Amino acid sequence: xxxxxxxxxxxFFKAGFILTTVMVFxxxxxxxWTPYDPNAMDASVKAQGPTLRHLLGxxxxxRDILSRILxxxxxxxxxxxxxxxxxxxxxxxxxxxxxxxxxxxxxxxxRICDAITAFPSVLLALIAIAVIGPGRLNVIxxxxxxxxPSFARIVRAEFVRIKRLNYIxxxxxxxxxxxxxxxxxxxxxxxxxxxxxxxIGFNNAVLAEASMSFLGVGVSASEVSLGRMLSDSxxxxxxxxxxxxxxxxxxxxxxxxxFSLLAEGLQQRR
Amino acid sequence: MNKILEVKHVSASYTTQGNAFAREKVQxxxxxxxxxxxxxxxxxxxxxxxxxxxxxxxxxxxxxxxYEGEIIHHSKRPQLIFQDPYTSLNPARTVGxxxxxxxxxxxxxDAPERRRRIIEMLENVGxxxxxxxxxxxxxxxxxxxRVSIAAALIVxxxxxxxxxxxxxxxxxxxxxxxxxxxxxxxxxxxSYLFISHDMNVVYQLCDRVIVMKKGVIVxxxxxxxxxxHPQHPYTRELVEASR
Ligand SMILES: Nc1ncnc2c1ncn2[C@@H]1O[C@H](COP(=O)(O)OP(=O)(O)OP(=O)(O)O)[C@@H](O)[C@H]1O
Ligand SMILES: [Mg+2]
Numbered sequence: 001x002x003x004x005x006x007x008x009x010x011x012f013f014k015a016g017f018i019l020t021t022v023m024v025f026x027x028x029x030x031x032x033w034t035p036y037d038p039n040a041m042d043a044s045v046k047a048q049g050p051t052l053r054h055l056l057g058x059x060x061x062x063r064d065i066l067s068r069i070l071x072x073x074x075x076x077x078x079x080x081x082x083x084x085x086x087x088x089x090x091x092x093x094x095x096x097x098x099x100x101x102x103x104x105x106x107x108x109x110x111r112i113c114d115a116i117t118a119f120p121s122v123l124l125a126l127i128a129i130a131v132i133g134p135g136r137l138n139v140i141x142x143x144x145x146x147x148x149p150s151f152a153r154i155v156r157a158e159f160v161r162i163k164r165l166n167y168i169x170x171x172x173x174x175x176x177x178x179x180x181x182x183x184x185x186x187x188x189x190x191x192x193x194x195x196x197x198x199x200i201g202f203n204n205a206v207l208a209e210a211s212m213s214f215l216g217v218g219v220s221a222s223e224v225s226l227g228r229m230l231s232d233s234x235x236x237x238x239x240x241x242x243x244x245x246x247x248x249x250x251x252x253x254x255x256x257x258x259f260s261l262l263a264e265g266l267q268q269r270r
Numbered sequence: 271m272n273k274i275l276e277v278k279h280v281s282a283s284y285t286t287q288g289n290a291f292a293r294e295k296v297q298x299x300x301x302x303x304x305x306x307x308x309x310x311x312x313x314x315x316x317x318x319x320x321x322x323x324x325x326x327x328x329x330x331x332x333x334x335x336x337y338e339g340e341i342i343h344h345s346k347r348p349q350l351i352f353q354d355p356y357t358s359l360n361p362a363r364t365v366g367x368x369x370x371x372x373x374x375x376x377x378x379x380d381a382p383e384r385r386r387r388i389i390e391m392l393e394n395v396g397x398x399x400x401x402x403x404x405x406x407x408x409x410x411x412x413x414x415x416r417v418s419i420a421a422a423l424i425v426x427x428x429x430x431x432x433x434x435x436x437x438x439x440x441x442x443x444x445x446x447x448x449x450x451x452x453x454x455x456x457x458x459x460x461s462y463l464f465i466s467h468d469m470n471v472v473y474q475l476c477d478r479v480i481v482m483k484k485g486v487i488v489x490x491x492x493x494x495x496x497x498x499h500p501q502h503p504y505t506r507e508l509v510e511a512s513r
Contacts, residue, residue: 166357173331173350174372174425184371188362 004266013265016199020258027077030070038067038224047236049243056247059236065244069251072224077255079140079225080205086144087205088198091151096182098152099159110156113149121146121204122211129217136219143208147201154197158190192266199263203256210252226252273344274429274461275307280329280339282322299325300337301485307429312455312462314476314493316469316508322485323465327431330463345429345461349422353434355414359406365392365417366402372425391420394457395450412443416450423454431463436471448474469512473497481505 005013035055042062049057056066098106116124121143128142162168163186171185206226212218213227221228226248233245280303288294299322307313315323328334330341331350352358360368366388373384389399395416406414415435422430432451436444452475454460466472472479472493479496481489481504488502500506 166352166354167360169333170350170352170358170421171360171371173347174375174421175347176371176375180375185360185363189360191362 007269008265010265010268012261012268016258016261016263016265019254020262023073023255023258024077027070027073030067031074034064034067034070036064036067038071039063047239047241049241057243059232059244065247068224068229069226069247072226072229072248073251073255075136075219075223075225076206076209076227076252079136079143079209079219080202082140083143083147083205083208084198084201086140087147087201088151088194090144091148091153092155092187092194094148095152095155095157096159096187099156100163100178100182100186102160106156109152113152116146116149117153122208125208125212126215126217129212134217134220136223136225139209139212139218143205143212146208147205151194151197151201154193155190158193159186162186162189196263196266199259199266203259203263206252206255206259226255271308271310273306274309274311275330275344275348275463276340276342277303277305277307277326277330278340278342279304280326280337280341282325282329282334282337299485300329303339303482303485303487305480305487305490307461307463309428309461310455310459311478312464312476314472314479315463315465315482316467316472316479317482318467321482323467323482324433325485326482327433327463327465330431343429345427347425347427348429348431349425349427351415351418351422351430351432351435353437355411355418355438356406358418359414359421361406363405364402365397365404365406365409368406368417368421369402369424372421376425387424391424394423394454395420396446411439412447415439415443415447419447419450419454423458423460426458428459429461429463431465433465434467435464437466437468444471445474451475469497469508473512481508 040063042058044062045054045058046062047058047060048054051057054064054066056069058064059068094109098109125142125146129138132138132142159182168181168185171181176185209218209225210227210230213225214231216231218227219225229248230245230252233248236242236244280300281298282300283296283298286295286297303326315326317323325334327350329337331348369388369391370384373379373387379387388402392399392401397413397416406417409417435451436447439447448471451462455462462475464472464476476493478490478492480487481496481502483504489496489500489505491501496505497509500509
């Protein structure tokens with residue numbers, strides 16, 4: 001951690017780190033404590049704007065929007081986390097193997113990656129969800145798979161570059177085996193490229209979940225997520241109650257702003 | 271004296287890939303190269319840039335995918351010291367890690383023994399124990415080359431190939447590193463194949479010299495003969511240039 005700060009002593013990194021930490025902390029806090037039960041209805045406070053009792057107002061059912069945003073953001077971040085985990089881990093494994101060994105498998109896998117990335121990722125995910133049905137787990141699996149190629153490509157390029165360097169030739173002469181070279185000698189050197197990619201991955205995953213749930217093919221109707229809420233909030237705009245959409249939109253914006261700043265900061269040295 | 275390496279009739283070529291504008295070209299880089307290297311000997315390999323010196327080293331170490339002829343090793347795990355001290359050490363790791371890795375892979379030593387050997391080797395190359403926690407980016411070119419030598423020697427090889435190990439260094443540092451290589455040869459009974467384009471540098475370290483021109487060995491003689499009565503005009507040229 002200290003090393004990261006020393007290496008990326010720039011404002012993008014600091015701002016991104018602070019914003020992301022604060023947002024994640026608030027969302028995590030929301031998992032154990034919310035001002036109100038996110039599902040508790042209160043007929044006396046239906047569809048209100050921000051008040052002292054309900055800081056971000058209430059919806060048509062009198063549910064507290066702050067509490068619901070906390071819960072929804074929790075779901076969105078959870079989805080994003082597993083999507084990035086699947087994409088980054090499998091992408092790294094595939095990129096490392098193909099980049100290091102090359103050959104026919106490399107050719108085939110990279111053409112498949114090209115084919116997948118030729119489509120917009122949300123479109124691809126939409127088609128897949130249309131086939132296997134909505135729901136949190138399905139969204140995670142589909143988006144996770146859609147995210148694999150971009151990570152695979154980045155990691156592959158790094159492995160191709162680094163495996164030719166002199167210190168890798170020397171490790172081989174010293175008798176270090178292929179898998180140990182990949183894991184202990186090359187992988188740590190891909191981190192300067194991989195960390196920003198992971199940060200951008202979070203950014204894209206939050207957006208992808210929001211887009212999909214907004215279009216009604218994300219989490220199921222009974223669940224809350226930021227995308228789901230953004231979709232619901234349209235009805236409020238039509239009835240002259242814009243604050244619901246504003247607060248949900250702001251939450252999404254702050255989350256992805258944090259991740260983007262972090263990615264930018266990680267890419268810049270100093 | 272026993273041979274530690276035999277290079278027999280080795281020829282090699284690089285194929286440059288053709289494209290829409292250029293045909294595929296085959297460039298012969300080594301042509302019927304033969305020499306022996308004896309135990310404890312420091313053999314110089316000199317020649318101008320592009321004469322194929324590095325290709326010889328690559329063939330010997332198994333980094334050349336294809337070549338004709340035969341290379342016979344009489345020792346295990348020959349090691350290499352590169353010219354560029356900036357690309358031969360893993361930038362993500364500390365000096366201690368870099369030196370410990372081959373010992374770990376070898377698997378026969380416990381942690382205290384590994385540490386003892388690392389410290390001993392660092393002292394050998396003139397660096398103290400504190401350098402274990404340093405990263406390559408925190409070292410000077412000369413210090414890096416010392417670490418490279420330590421990393422090569424820690425696996426206790428009997429043959430070390432050094433490809434222009436001092437060319438990237440200042441003249442004063444050059445002398446120190448050459449001195450160090452000479453001490454290590456004495457201490458561990460090493461054989462060197464020492465690649466250089468500089469006759470003066472070769473003179474300081476080597477017993478015998480092979481002169482290569484355009485992939486062909488034009489002269490192979492003891493160092494004094496090379497300087498006193500060079501046979502080939504090209505050797506004469508190199509010796510003249512170094513005076
Ligand atoms: N990977 C490669 N692909 C194609 N040609 C190569 C490759 N490596 C070297 N060559 C060519 O082979 C010839 C010999 O190269 P080599 O590196 O062995 O020379 P050298 O004597 O080590 O030169 P220097 O003193 O500059 O290091 C050169 O003409 C070079 O252009
Ligand atoms: Mg060379």
